[in-house]
Amino acid sequence: MSLRWWVALVALIPLALSTNPGVKVKLTEKGLEYGRQLGMASIQQRLKSIKIPDMSGKERVSPIGKVRYSLSNLQVVNVGLPQSAVGLVPGTGVRLSIGNAFISLRGNWRVKYLRVIKDSGSFDLNVNGLTVATSIAIKNDETGHPEVSIAKCDAAVGSVNVKFHGGASWLYNLFRKSIGRALRNSMQKQICPLVVEAISDLNPKLKTLNVVAQVDQYAEIEYSMVSSPTVSDSYIDFGLKGEFYNIGKHQESPFSPTAFSLPPQNNNMLYMGLSAFTTNSAAFVYHKAGALSLYVTDDMIPQGSPIRLNTRTFGAFIPQIAKRFPGLMMKLMVKTAKTPVISFEPNNVTIQATGTVTAYAIQPNTTLTPLFVLNLETSVSARVFVSEVRVAGAVSLNKMSLTLGTSYVGEFQVRSLDSILQVVLKLVVIPTLNVQLAKGYPLPALGKTKLVNTQLQVLKDYILIGTDVEFTN
Known part of the structure; x- marks a missing residue:
């Protein structure tokens, strides 16, 4: 299933010259609610495809000096969308909002300090309080098929918690916050593009409708x-x-x-x-x-x-x-x-x-x-x-x-x-x-x-x- 329901009925096809319609279709709030339920599955799948590239950096840690670190093999483990709502914006289109969402990831970490000392392990990343607010515009393309697009998208990540496993905990706790910030920024940049892709995925399907x-x-x-x-x-x-x-x-x-x-x-x-x-x-x-x-x-x-x-x-x-x-x-x-x-x-x-x-x-x-x-x-x-x-x-x-x-x-x-x-x-x-x-x-x-x-x-x-x-x- 995809987000197609609450835009599906725009699949009602190419432009005509007549002033009055011969057929009218009304999509109600009950239909929008059904679409919201289906749409969350599509967005959830898209968010599972978040790709965070390997990261590396260095931190000065007293008294040992510079510590070089790297994070690799980050994989999404779980995505939850417990709160969502869809509504209408008079004269504009559809509003979709997601609240209190969470994403869990897992990856590997590695550090090197004092030039020769190395340490490594795994870590869990939990993102909480994720919110997304989008406005979806509905129009016709040049062939008269329906077309949907994101008119506006805002996404925010509430909190990020990193939990390391293995190695010297006293060491990675010293730069946990800076790593959390970097991961948070990387993730937040990807959310709206993924939602845009989920909405854009509808258009090839809409072009196959019985015009x-x-x-x-x-x-x-x-x-x-x-x-x-x-x-x-x-x-x-x-x-x-x-x-x-x-x-x-x-x-x-x-x-x-x-x-x-x-x-x-x-x-x-x-x-x-x-x-x-x-x-x-x-x-x-x-x-x-x-x-x-x-x-x-x-x-x-x-x-x-x-x-x-x-x-x-x-x-x-x-x-x-x-x-x-x-x-x-x-x-x-x-x-x-x-x-x-x-x-x-x-x-x-x-x-x-x-x-x-x-x-x-x-x-x-x-x-x-x-x-x-x-x-x-x-x-x-x-x-x-x-x-x-x-x-x-x-x-x-x-x-x-x-x-x-x-x-x-x-x-x-x-x-x-x-x-x-x-x-x-x-x-x-x-x-x-x-x-x-x-x-x-x-x-x-x-x-x-x-x-x-x-x-x-x-x-x-x-x-x-x-x-x-x-x-x-």
Whole structure:
């Protein structure tokens, strides 16, 4: 684990031009606290890598004169960070403080005096009262990836205690203080650079985040930041573009996101608001790609259904079909005529879709003969849920209406086909659509994460997801 949690959610990717975000993410104090717990492990590992070079010097000790000493093979034995806190600096970034920390080291000592007398042994160095105070800035790099850096770092070592082992104690006690000072200064100079390295280690990881997340063969979603993060005294807000695009072709949707605000909740680590703009941009992409179309054949109708896709069934309602094309199977092409419109109201997601149904007779040589084209207006309700780190859904039919577009078999009463089209929509089209919707599309995420204690609410113009996060190996 690393310090990545409380900056992780800046991994929400490249810069965009839109004023209002399609997706909002709020990182709460609870999320910051979880990040503090993970972050201490990273800093602790870094502090264990402190390297104090071999040291040598001389001291004048009465009455024996100059004493030359050297310290070598200094190794960190233990690092303790019993007190730490993380907080927010409004308008700036993240504040991390460490207090009452300690570091224990062990090494070897050697002295020479009166030119020929030598002595040696080992020593333990205990550093106590170590404090670190840092300010961490969050921004985007030139590629639009998130980037973190230390804006300020102050470190201080409270006390240093050196305990020598072996040799003549009366001798090394005479210059214990000067050695302690030298070791203290050497160590204090390294603390902030090591903390800076621990924070900088996040940036390569942040560059691997799903800047553009592929959904399927048709679409990808971009979570680009539309503005710098907003830091208050209790949360960080991130505004993300949250727009779907066709794979490899970033054509902007013909509509823009409207402003919305997340409610002041803090029971979870993280809150995400997915606006109707995001889902409508998905509808635009899939419609434009021709993915919202389906050929329906008789083998897709359940065997127990009395409705069959053949000229005999349709001939019962449109006699001229049975007369002109007796004993033939049929095929229906159901597709959207324009981009569906998705709306969010409290506890309700509704999709209005305009489409066409084209009926064909399948000739013995497999060629298709068009019979008629119906205009189809439908309203469906959607149930939205979170599956792993994806948001998914399922729809059910509310109502539908049919009008005649074109007939190649003469006039007929369109209403007589309502029951057949109801069966086709409920038993084939909607289940097929639900299979795709169940796969979901990726939420803003970092590395190997798992969402827990997740709750979802449908509010006016957006969906609110509240969740805690666990990092997995």
